[in-house]
Amino acid sequence: MTDPILKVEGISKGFPGVQALKDVHLDVYAGEVLVLVGENGAGKSTLMKILSGIYQKDEGTITFEGNEVEITSPLQAQQLGVTIIHQELNLMPDLTVAQNIYIGRDPTTGPFLAEAKLNRQTKELLDRLGINLNPRQLVGELTVAKQQMVEIAKALSFNAKVLIMDEPTSALTDSEVETLFTLIDQLRARGTGIVYISHRMDELRRLADRVTVIRDGTYIGSLTKEEINVPRIIEMMVGRPIDEGARPTAREHQNDPVVLDVQGLTTKALLKDVSFQLHKGEILGFAGLMGAGRTETARALIGADPRDGGTISVAGREVRIQQPADAVRLGIGYLSEDRKLLGLMLEQDVTFNTVLASLSRYANAIGWMSDGKAKGKTKDYVKTLRVKTPSINQIVKLLSGGNQQKVVIARWLLRDCDVLIFDEPTRGIDVGAKEEIYRVMQQLAEDGKSIIVISSELPEILRVANRIVVMANGRIMGTLRNEEASQEKIMQFAAHGEEDE
Incomplete structure (x- = not known):
């Protein structure tokens, strides 16, 4: 390898009562994807904010293209060639794609905005990047994935040589993720150095040229593509081995009391005759592709969305749930997939x-x-x-x-609450914290609580659920006991429903 385009040595950063970073090292080479991993609170975001000029380091050196630099503001970082795309996108929905990309740098004719020239140079930039977007379209009308493309184009309009991406796929569908990965491959081929922060191990396998691990604010180590081994990386992240292939202890719940009985649940929007039972002490998983109806089932169940048909019984008694407050009074708690919002x-x-x-x-x-x-x-x-x-x-x-x-x-x-519905319970959570959440779920079930888990991550469903309901196009396609389930079988049910449509 040639010299790194960006080199970080001995970086430390403290806040009142907290040492966020201590003697951290990082190298980024032109034309590579460096995946940065670590548990929540490990210091990843603090390090990235230092590199993008939001925070200033206490100690250490930053070398960019062979020269030691002090990055004192985001504007200076952009001018240098270091740009960050945050997990929460920083765009203005009422402005066009072109206006967002070149905001503050719009071409003018006298005191007026040169709209035609702005759209023309935006189109040239998008074509160069292989991004298919209309410069005149309002950003608020775009999907999250396309908004991320706007953020990437905006970053590269500054001639970014190092692009930092923080959990960029957290709100994307599978097809949108592939579109993003294709663009990342193109950027890598163009010589852009990419720092990619992610909790998802499958993304690490797909993208990483190298992996750097930090834990508790300190540098743990780096692995080349040939050395990447997921169990080893997880152990480096959390300081202990974790068995990703673990399954819940086999236990039959069919003889346990039925605490929730849903029959023929139907909505005008999507759901069609959804029926299932949840037993005392059971963890029931809901799997399926994006838009299959898993979250819609939960929302209809708790009265957040209107139902068009069906019955709900709690502890053997048919009940009317017309709003979430009714569900709470009946002992049903819903943990939304967007906990922050x-x-x-x-x-x-x-x-x-x-x-x-x-x-x-x-x-x-x-x-x-x-x-x-x-x-x-x-x-x-x-x-x-x-x-x-x-x-x-x-x-x-x-x-x-x-x-x-x-x-x-x-x-x-x-x-x-006797019934707890977990919707995407570990989205945006690191591997070690996931295991803590799984431990909590299993302990709750052992204590007699009944749990519904909705997850897009099949390893997670297999990790915690006693039975797995597979949905597609608003219908239940099948139910599997954990011991007979596999990712392949779940996907067969999910994909079969998509084909039928």
């Missing part, structure tokens, strides 16, 4: 988020929350679920993804 009040502390669904139980006669009782219960669940937080007064947005998810679980446990 729908599951948490990010600016509130751990205590408030934990008691949110049970506020009436912790209010005094005049409606004020009883801090003592609420904090006592919160401390109990923080301990039980092993929530990593400096205190129960910590603002929830400052916790890692896995610990945020545990706070949502604590809320529904405090509410004493």
Whole structure:
């Protein structure tokens, strides 16, 4: 290899009470994809913010194209040739593709925007990158995948030589992911150095030329493409071996009481005669391709979406669930797939988020929350679920993804829900934290709670579910016991439904 285009040596960064990075090393070569992995809180984002000029380092050196540099602002990083695409896209939906790409650098004729010239140079850029987008289209009308293409084009309009991508596939469908990967391959061939942050091991296999692992703010090691071994990488990330092939202990639940019986659930939008039973102490998985109807089933069940037909029985009694509050009163808790948007009040502390669904139980006669009782219960669940937080007064947005998810679980446990629906429970969560969430689920099931798990990750479904319901096009295509299930069998059911359509 030639010299790296970007070299980081001995980088350290501290915040009040926290040493985020300590003596971290990183090399990025032109025309390679370096996958950066580590658990939530390992320091990946802090390091990337230093490289993109958002934070300034305390110690260490950054060398770019052979010259030591100080990156003091995002604009300086862009001018240097280092651009970051954040997980939360930074685009203006009411502006066009062209206006977003060249915002602040728009060509003008006198005091006026030269719209034709702007669209022409945008089209030339998009064609050069092989991105099929209309420069005049409003960004708010684009899919998330196409918005990411706009972000990439915007980054490369600065002649980016190093492109940092933070969890770019977290909200994409499988086909959109492949489109993104094709573009990454093209960028690599053009000589762009790419730092790719991801929790997904299958992406690592597909993209990585090298892998660098950091843990607890320190550099652990790097592996070449030939050395990449997923169990080894996971052990480097978490400091202990994890068996990705583990399955739940075989247990038959058909003789256990039925706590939830859904028959003929139908919606005008998608669902067609969805029927299933959930037993006490069982984890029931829902698998299927994007748009199969898994989340729609959960939302119709809890009254978040209108039903067109079907019956729901809880503990042997037919019930009417017309809104989510009805589901909560019946002991059904729903953990949304978007915990940040729908599951948490990010600016509130751990205590408030934990008691949110049970506020009436912790209010005094005049409606004020009883801090003592609420904090006592919160401390109990923080301990039980092993929530990593400096205190129960910590603002929830400052916790890692896995610990945020545990706070949502604590809320529904405090509410004493007998049925818990986990929708994409580990999206955006690292491997070690995933195992913690799985442990919590299994312990809840052993304690008699009944769980529905909706997941797009087949290894996750196989890891936790006793039985697996496979959906396609709003219908149930089949149900498998875990011991007879495999990724191939699940996909056969899912794909068969797509073919029938």
